[in-house]
Amino acid sequence: MDNQTKLLADLLGQSEFSLVDHYLRLLSKNYCVEQRVEILKERLIQTEILFSQEKKQYQQEIDKLKQKFNSQEKKHADKSIDRKLLSKDEDLNDDFQICLIQAPIYPDDITDGMLNIWHTDAGKFVSKMDVICEIETDTVILELVAPDNGFIKRIIKNEGDIVSSGEGIAEFVSTQDPKMAVDLNNELSKGVWVDPETKLMWARISIGQEWENGECSGNAKELTLGAAKTACQGFKLAGFDDWRLPNINELKSLIDEGSKKYRYDQNILFNPLLSTSGWYWSSTYVGNDKYAYLNLFNFHSGGDFSGNYRHVRAVRGPVRN
CATH class of the missing domain: 2.40.50.100 (RNA polymerase II/Efflux pump adaptor protein, barrel-sandwich hybrid domain)
Incomplete structure (x- = not known):
């Protein structure tokens, strides 16, 4: 104990001196703790700054790697002979x-x-x-x-x-x-059209109409379902004779039901008459002796008895259900 402390102890009683001494020690400890806390806070701030800088550097490296990978993928795709151009449907028939x-x-x-x-x-x-x-x-x-x-x-x-x-x-x-095998560059002039998504070939005319010198003439026939199937089997256009009656899903692939319009230029497929877009048979059975049809006037489908009369548009290619 130094002289100043002895003098303080002599002026105070032993108990008072002990209390003062204990209090001073506590103050000293608290001060040390506060200093350590401040030091830790400063280190934490420095660590966060360093982490942020490193994170930014890592992100830059990741972006560079992504750009390099995408560039390599593009080069690989450009060089691939088997790269598909027009296939939008992964389930498309491989034929x-x-x-x-x-x-x-x-x-x-x-x-x-x-x-x-x-x-x-x-x-x-x-x-x-x-x-x-x-x-x-x-x-x-x-x-x-x-x-x-x-x-x-x-x-x-x-x-x-x-x-x-x-x-x-x-x-x-x-x-x-x-x-x-048909020269698809001139497909429209031959009276046929190949859907770029489904790859189905459609007759641009309805059964009953004629295609002559690149133009559609005449009015379509309305047939019963049985007669429609027979007419498609005997139909000849652009040198093809393997036409068939489409199912309802194939017919619906021609339209956008939500927006009530054709998915492609309406002039591709001619109307059966000048004044109407027609109700077309499909080969799809819907029950109760009825088969599905598609109305191309207001773009809705329904079912009708096979003995009733509807228009017919032929299609060729693998069946798509």
């Missing part, structure tokens, strides 16, 4: 798909080539691995083969055109059905 045929990836010392010759025409059926065209470069002539059985839907690069590495040169329809 009818459209893909892009691309020029091969040239070596580094070759910048481009020239499409020398096409060995097939649009709409002509070819077998898998048949040579369909040749691309000539400075050093070699490259032969491209059909990726599957099918036909060229649309030629993108003509003979004599310059073709870059991996560039698309044609759209190819993969199908096992040679009858599907």
